[in-house]
Amino acid sequence: MTVWRDVIGQEDAVAVLEHAVRTPTAMTHAWLFTGPPGSGRSVAARSFAAALLCPDGGCGTCRECRTALEGTHADVDVIATEGLSIKVEQARDLVALAAHRPSVGRYRVIIVEDADRLTERAADALLKALEEPVPRTVWMLCAPSVEDVIITIRSRSRHVRLRTPPVEAVAELLTRRDGVDPPMALYAARAAQSHVGLARRLARDEHARIRRHDVITMATKIVSVGDAMGAAGDLMTIAAEESAAASGERDAAERTRLLEVLGADPTARTQPPHIRSQLTSLEKEQKARATRFTRDVVDRALVDLLSVYRDALVLRTGAGTALVNEDGRQVVQRVGELLGPDDLLRAMDAIGTARERIDANVNPLLALEAMALDLRLPR
Amino acid sequence: MSDQVAVHHRVPPYVLVTGPEQLLAERAVAHTLDELRVTQPDLEVIRLYAGAYEAGELTLHASPSLFGGAKCIVVHDLDEASDDLQADLLATLAVEPEPDLTLVVVHKGGARGKKVLDGLRGAGARVLDAPAIKTDRDKSDFAAHEFRRARRKATGEAVHALVEAVGKDVRELAAACQQLIDDTAGVIDEQVVLTYHGGKVEATGFRVADAAMAGDAGEALRLLRHAIAVGVDPVPIVAVLAQQARQLIAVGSAGRGRSVDVARDLGLAPWQVDRARRALGGWTADALATCVHAVAAADFEVKGGGRDPVYAVERCVLTITGQHARNRT
Numbered sequence: 001m002t003v004w005r006d007v008i009g010q011e012d013a014v015a016v017l018e019h020a021v022r023t024p025t026a027m028t029h030a031w032l033f034t035g036p037p038g039s040g041r042s043v044a045a046r047s048f049a050a051a052l053l054c055p056d057g058g059c060g061t062c063r064e065c066r067t068a069l070e071g072t073h074a075d076v077d078v079i080a081t082e083g084l085s086i087k088v089e090q091a092r093d094l095v096a097l098a099a100h101r102p103s104v105g106r107y108r109v110i111i112v113e114d115a116d117r118l119t120e121r122a123a124d125a126l127l128k129a130l131e132e133p134v135p136r137t138v139w140m141l142c143a144p145s146v147e148d149v150i151i152t153i154r155s156r157s158r159h160v161r162l163r164t165p166p167v168e169a170v171a172e173l174l175t176r177r178d179g180v181d182p183p184m185a186l187y188a189a190r191a192a193q194s195h196v197g198l199a200r201r202l203a204r205d206e207h208a209r210i211r212r213h214d215v216i217t218m219a220t221k222i223v224s225v226g227d228a229m230g231a232a233g234d235l236m237t238i239a240a241e242e243s244a245a246a247s248g249e250r251d252a253a254e255r256t257r258l259l260e261v262l263g264a265d266p267t268a269r270t271q272p273p274h275i276r277s278q279l280t281s282l283e284k285e286q287k288a289r290a291t292r293f294t295r296d297v298v299d300r301a302l303v304d305l306l307s308v309y310r311d312a313l314v315l316r317t318g319a320g321t322a323l324v325n326e327d328g329r330q331v332v333q334r335v336g337e338l339l340g341p342d343d344l345l346r347a348m349d350a351i352g353t354a355r356e357r358i359d360a361n362v363n364p365l366l367a368l369e370a371m372a373l374d375l376r377l378p379r
Numbered sequence: 380m381s382d383q384v385a386v387h388h389r390v391p392p393y394v395l396v397t398g399p400e401q402l403l404a405e406r407a408v409a410h411t412l413d414e415l416r417v418t419q420p421d422l423e424v425i426r427l428y429a430g431a432y433e434a435g436e437l438t439l440h441a442s443p444s445l446f447g448g449a450k451c452i453v454v455h456d457l458d459e460a461s462d463d464l465q466a467d468l469l470a471t472l473a474v475e476p477e478p479d480l481t482l483v484v485v486h487k488g489g490a491r492g493k494k495v496l497d498g499l500r501g502a503g504a505r506v507l508d509a510p511a512i513k514t515d516r517d518k519s520d521f522a523a524h525e526f527r528r529a530r531r532k533a534t535g536e537a538v539h540a541l542v543e544a545v546g547k548d549v550r551e552l553a554a555a556c557q558q559l560i561d562d563t564a565g566v567i568d569e570q571v572v573l574t575y576h577g578g579k580v581e582a583t584g585f586r587v588a589d590a591a592m593a594g595d596a597g598e599a600l601r602l603l604r605h606a607i608a609v610g611v612d613p614v615p616i617v618a619v620l621a622q623q624a625r626q627l628i629a630v631g632s633a634g635r636g637r638s639v640d641v642a643r644d645l646g647l648a649p650w651q652v653d654r655a656r657r658a659l660g661g662w663t664a665d666a667l668a669t670c671v672h673a674v675a676a677a678d679f680e681v682k683g684g685g686r687d688p689v690y691a692v693e694r695c696v697l698t699i700t701g702q703h704a705r706n707r708t
Binding site: 226228229357363373374 | 679683684
């Protein structure tokens with residue numbers, strides 16, 4: 001049993017981290033974990049935190065290890081945002097927190113899960129703390145790539161690179177940790193393209209599988225201009241519905257809770273002004289969260305769609321590598337028959353452009369429409 | 380106006396000005412004060428604003444002063460009134476009014492201060508309306524009334540041209556009317572309006588999009604430049620272009636059903652469907668697809684993806700007009 005058991009397919013990175021835990025001279029105060037989404041950046045960071053705090057250097061069973069992995073350890077703070085960005089106020093709070101001595105363990109660990117979402121000002125606020133480290137405070141920043149954090153942070157932290165774990169390793173993790181049937185685990189790992197979180201969701205949630213199937217079959221259905229616009233609209237509706245389903249209940253619960261805390265009457269038709277202002281700020285936060293969620297859902301759907309064209313290209317060129325959509329072979333074959341290699345590449349390019357545009361704040365529906373028009377199949 | 384005052388002779392002790400249009404409300408207040416000054420030239424005017432009101436102020440001002448003299452208290456923004464102000468107003472209404480005191484209350488609209496409103500009406504207040512001026516028709520009526528009030532003749536075309544040019548803001552419209560009344564003589568016709576306001580039009584994203592979708596490159600560009608010059612942001616213009624292209628495609632692929640049915644299926648208004656059908660004459664599906672591509676690229680560029688947002692919209696508009704049948708050979 002070791003604390004590294006859930007960090008899968010990252011032997012090189014784990015070796016570096018273990019060495020740092022064992023050898024005080026190899027340890028430093030700021031670490032930057034990078035790797036593609038779903039490669040387990042935050043899991044790696046938490047495991048590292050656990051190993052640092054564990055008296056045995058990462059046994060995986062003691063109290064320190066378990067609480068650190070769960071993120072409930074008194075000296076481990078995990079910062080993740082559900083909005084679009086981490087604001088400068090939050091960053092300043094972190095700097096203040098970093099100045100505190102650890103309360104029970106050897107180190108105080110601050111894990112920033114979305115360092116790529118730090119606004120520029122927020123990142124600047126962190127610089128001082130990263131530059132002049134307080135003894136026994138360790139920063140762990142996670143981001144998709146080193147380019148996603150500002151250069152001054154990059155130069156002040158040590159870089160640990162994670163790679164996309166192999167499909168088999170992800171499937172094995174799902175079976176071992178979440179008790180998923182091996183065939184289902186393999187399907188989910190493959191369909192999620194080794195994204196651990198997504199794979200788990202696909203394996204456990206039937207609706208997620210149905211939605212994925214809908215998205216994939218969309219590739220064979222776009223023929224006319226009207227179809228393309230309709231398909232884009234459908235994608236958007238699916239994303240909005242999923243977002244609403246995921247956040248509706250939670251939003252209502254948060255509202256009730258806030259009213260309780262403020263001692264207001266939840267049944268009153270209009271609330272007094274000071275409560276109204278608090279409610280407005282809560283609603284604003286919830287809206288930012290919903291925007292982020294919708295965008296994430298759209299992006300996930302686009303990755304799924306992209307895999308169809310990728311698979312079609314694999315079949316066409318006879319490359320012999322494994323298909324992502326082994327279960328959707330008919331769809332892939334049909335797309336491959338109708339489109340030549342050039343068209344397939346153009347379609348993949350269109351999807352990439354749409355993802356870039358949505359990321360740059362273009363109206364998602366408009367970006368999807370422009371994309372879907374490029375995915376039209378010849379009659 | 381002096382003849383009117385002679386007829387009314389006396390302003391009642393309470394005056395209520397209701398309605399959202401600020402300009403009209405201000406005029407009503409000014410008019411009331413003028414009327415009061417006819418009989419009481421040394422009128423003392425006290426203005427109270429709901430935002431800065433402190434409890435008891437009203438009672439303080441309303442109580443008779445040692446030196447006598449007529450007073451008029453104008454209470455602004457009753458619709459934002461605190462509970463203190465409302466309570467004080469109700470208390471003032473409850474007692475017999477002071478002989479030389481006139482209370483003018485201004486209320487923009489909404490439910491707040493309803494008790495005071497009812498109290499004022501019950502006490503026989505003179506009610507002056509300041510209705511909202513929103514549609515072009517309201518604005519035309521307003522401008523025509525302005526000219527009539529000054530005993531000047533204005534043709535319908537002149538009023539229309541004036542509303543087109545400066546109708547965005549009622550104050551601006553009123554000032555423009557005043558300018559024409561002061562500076563010109565005789566009948567105000569379209570030519571006179573054009574001399575003062577020629578070449579100026581109210582340009583919005585919608586008008587830009589309409590011109591672009593009609594394939595009129597010159598008009599679309601002119602409106603676009605104008606809109607940007609008067610401060611319309613490129614981002615909403617692109618959004619409107621996208622919406623129009625989307626509507627045309629949706630209506631175009633919806634088939635030939637009755638426009639009411641099509642409208643219901645697409646979630647549009649029937650007039651939107653009719654308009655889209657008329658506009659569709661110059662379009663093919665592929666041309667519209669090119670438009671959507673251009674609009675999406677422009678949206679990316681105006682949101683920071685490009686260097687010059689205005690150029691991005693202009694190029695987008697030109698791409699759209701270039702796709703229209705009348706510009707294709």
